[in-house]
Amino acid sequence: MEINQKYHLHNRASFFVHRDELDEKSSLEAEIENLFNRQQVQLLTTDLPEWNPEKMKEMSDKEKDELRKKNQEVVLQLGHTWIRQMMNPQTGFNEKMTLFWHGHFACRTIQNAYLTLEMNNLLRTHALGNFRDLLYAVSKSAAMIQYLHLQQNRKAQPNEDFARELCELFTLGRDVDYAESDVTEIARAFTGWGSDKSGKFFFNEKQHDSGTKTIFGKTGNFKGEDVLEMILANPHTAFHIVKKVYRFFVQETTNDEHLQSLSQVFYESDYDIKTLMKALFAADWFYESKGKLIKSPVEFMVGLGKLFDLKFEDPKTLFKLQHFFGQVLFDPPNVAGWPGGRQWIDSSRLALRLRIGSLIVNKGLIEEELSPSFDAQLQEAETRGQLKFFEEVDWDNFWKRAADANLVELIIRTENPFFPDLFKNRDSATVVQLISTPDYQLI
Amino acid sequence: MNRRKFLKQTGIITAGSILVPSFLRAGNWTEALSGITKKRLVVIQLSGGNDGLNTMIPYGMDEYYQNRTKIGIQSTDFLKADDLFAFNGKLGGLYDLYKKGLLSVINSVGYPNPNRSHFRSMDIWHTACNSDEYLTSGWLGRYLDNHCTHAYEGIEWEGQLSLALKGDERSGIALTNPAAFYNTIHADFFKNLADPQTENEELNYLYKVFNDTKNSAEYIFDQYQLKTNTAVYADTRFAVKLKEIATLIKSGIQTPVFYTSLSGFDTHVNQNAVQNRLLAELDSSISSFVKDLQENNLMQETTLLVFSEFGRRLQENASHGTDHGKANVAFVIDSNLSQTAFTLNKLDLQNLDDGDPTFKIDFRQIYADVLKHTLSVDPDVILKRRFDSAGLFV
Numbered sequence: 001m002e003i004n005q006k007y008h009l010h011n012r013a014s015f016f017v018h019r020d021e022l023d024e025k026s027s028l029e030a031e032i033e034n035l036f037n038r039q040q041v042q043l044l045t046t047d048l049p050e051w052n053p054e055k056m057k058e059m060s061d062k063e064k065d066e067l068r069k070k071n072q073e074v075v076l077q078l079g080h081t082w083i084r085q086m087m088n089p090q091t092g093f094n095e096k097m098t099l100f101w102h103g104h105f106a107c108r109t110i111q112n113a114y115l116t117l118e119m120n121n122l123l124r125t126h127a128l129g130n131f132r133d134l135l136y137a138v139s140k141s142a143a144m145i146q147y148l149h150l151q152q153n154r155k156a157q158p159n160e161d162f163a164r165e166l167c168e169l170f171t172l173g174r175d176v177d178y179a180e181s182d183v184t185e186i187a188r189a190f191t192g193w194g195s196d197k198s199g200k201f202f203f204n205e206k207q208h209d210s211g212t213k214t215i216f217g218k219t220g221n222f223k224g225e226d227v228l229e230m231i232l233a234n235p236h237t238a239f240h241i242v243k244k245v246y247r248f249f250v251q252e253t254t255n256d257e258h259l260q261s262l263s264q265v266f267y268e269s270d271y272d273i274k275t276l277m278k279a280l281f282a283a284d285w286f287y288e289s290k291g292k293l294i295k296s297p298v299e300f301m302v303g304l305g306k307l308f309d310l311k312f313e314d315p316k317t318l319f320k321l322q323h324f325f326g327q328v329l330f331d332p333p334n335v336a337g338w339p340g341g342r343q344w345i346d347s348s349r350l351a352l353r354l355r356i357g358s359l360i361v362n363k364g365l366i367e368e369e370l371s372p373s374f375d376a377q378l379q380e381a382e383t384r385g386q387l388k389f390f391e392e393v394d395w396d397n398f399w400k401r402a403a404d405a406n407l408v409e410l411i412i413r414t415e416n417p418f419f420p421d422l423f424k425n426r427d428s429a430t431v432v433q434l435i436s437t438p439d440y441q442l443i
Numbered sequence: 444m445n446r447r448k449f450l451k452q453t454g455i456i457t458a459g460s461i462l463v464p465s466f467l468r469a470g471n472w473t474e475a476l477s478g479i480t481k482k483r484l485v486v487i488q489l490s491g492g493n494d495g496l497n498t499m500i501p502y503g504m505d506e507y508y509q510n511r512t513k514i515g516i517q518s519t520d521f522l523k524a525d526d527l528f529a530f531n532g533k534l535g536g537l538y539d540l541y542k543k544g545l546l547s548v549i550n551s552v553g554y555p556n557p558n559r560s561h562f563r564s565m566d567i568w569h570t571a572c573n574s575d576e577y578l579t580s581g582w583l584g585r586y587l588d589n590h591c592t593h594a595y596e597g598i599e600w601e602g603q604l605s606l607a608l609k610g611d612e613r614s615g616i617a618l619t620n621p622a623a624f625y626n627t628i629h630a631d632f633f634k635n636l637a638d639p640q641t642e643n644e645e646l647n648y649l650y651k652v653f654n655d656t657k658n659s660a661e662y663i664f665d666q667y668q669l670k671t672n673t674a675v676y677a678d679t680r681f682a683v684k685l686k687e688i689a690t691l692i693k694s695g696i697q698t699p700v701f702y703t704s705l706s707g708f709d710t711h712v713n714q715n716a717v718q719n720r721l722l723a724e725l726d727s728s729i730s731s732f733v734k735d736l737q738e739n740n741l742m743q744e745t746t747l748l749v750f751s752e753f754g755r756r757l758q759e760n761a762s763h764g765t766d767h768g769k770a771n772v773a774f775v776i777d778s779n780l781s782q783t784a785f786t787l788n789k790l791d792l793q794n795l796d797d798g799d800p801t802f803k804i805d806f807r808q809i810y811a812d813v814l815k816h817t818l819s820v821d822p823d824v825i826l827k828r829r830f831d832s833a834g835l836f837v
Binding site: 350 | 604656
């Protein structure tokens, strides 16, 4: 039982854990402490293509095309490095939190390497820090300023995009403690917020509406920062964040009691994310949620990668797989992020997930007479050089690491009554079968 | 042991293409044949934002040529529909359908507070939401949720399923090769996986989709093999998609919704060459498809809807192209169009919204009409609010 709780903790917090990483004698409390203590914040670095809006205006179509390609290449690399960091036990939990915030402060930056790096690193920096700092950093980031049209939010012609999503998605939750009139007034408070040519936050006094505003029933000469503070002072903000954390780390079906107790902890800690996550992992009900969350495509890929110690050496392959599975990093569907849960699964995607494990183990070798539509897609991508499966599973390594593990317990999180009988053998065929089950889609 | 042998041993790949004659398997599905709508909807998505102004050319409006000195379509290259509008010359087949009273041109289709991002605007069309809200299910997905029981009731002939066909509980199926899809999911190993029926709702959901996928793959494959489609279509990718859909329809498959798309309409540069090629491909494919269904007496009960996520600006850009706009043109092809359906080609180029024609018909009015007329369901439930009928059908 104890070992299953540890498997559960690590699967949820950092995608997967090998049996040989677990110390049977340590207590669950010690395991949690250890998980937090070993996390490092490792910022992504890369050589950025030059970003100069003035210069871009003068570029020829060919030069623009080259810049676009360079951007794509760098973003592809960043996505690749990110996945590798998710697989690393020293950074995995912090990266899982970063992934959560990426869905919460959803921002499409995939076409711009500069904005991608800026946004992703600030999410990483504050991933287990303080939500107030995170909210300020995101609100003042060039990426979000551009995405939600803050630059176009001017005194003479306010743009409500940011104001609306700030309330509805980022903090209070839809229609909680705010009205249409608040959105309009909040937009006025944020007029003048923008970023300069180098992508740094810039407050344009001239575009700021310094008149009196009425927000949340209070009247004053409010600025953007005042609005953020009023929103943070409202406990419903803590509740909204906790609810999203719960649906990401615990289960889709929320429980009001659990949410209330967690959001109290979060609010009283003045939005300390570490305190929130420690309370969550310490709760009994967290361990009852084992096997009740559908893995996101990224969780699926990272988990599979860790299980077999894959290297995922080719960034393009990883990118294409994200595309086929329906979750591309830096490219959420809209500002509301990925809907998650059952929305990850439809017939075609389930079939692909059930097959992909055997494709990876099979070095992507596709039998001609079997070419399913995905295989055809995958094969086309492979011919175009977008996809490469070249990994050899190191089975000796796998069996060494799994020496003390019950295979079903190691790989499967559900309590499927048929599985102990169905998967009695300890051989590679059984392992490949286990990762090809509906049960393997759950974490 | 080589890799292939190893995988065969796991049972995850089938031993080869096992083509069981369909009459041996058809029996399971007789019960499914009743109670489903007799009609079907075929949605064709033009991805990238088709330029509606060079599709249905408002040649009788001065503003058109004033703003399109380089890419405006000249009279030698269009087919007059009336005193104001003409079909792009590449749309000879659609023009014929229009003349026969089978095609409605609906112009200035859009929604309030339009969004010029491909992504977001397509989202809005797929989910039928307002531009300031975010829905996670598609309009046809909600139709499947409320009125269907199997994945095969919504078939998208593509590698991946569009949001339009994703419901909260039930989604359509995306495929391009029925035999292959069948083989993927009917490997020996999967036969041994029985639904454990535990108290874990998510696990139950996965097994439900798993079993539905197996059944649907089998059913679609069976139907697909019933007849060889001998009708003649052009040899283009899009024509093949419509031909495959026609093959399924002619088999008598119980699928009320089909979906497919033609992409490449994002014509910022040298628009006319690109758009003309695409429109010709669209026209030829739809013409063959309609002819194929007509010859098999299936067009009576079929509706086609052709749309794109947004139109393009009235003013051409400096690169002989056009940039993202707002309201656009849509087509509906059906044998029971009303008189009103031929009065919906309206456009105002004098009162522009930031350089774009404004919308006059909400796209959800068209959805409401096809939901009611073609799919025989209450549109208000599917669209989550009430929209006035566009008056398309008798």
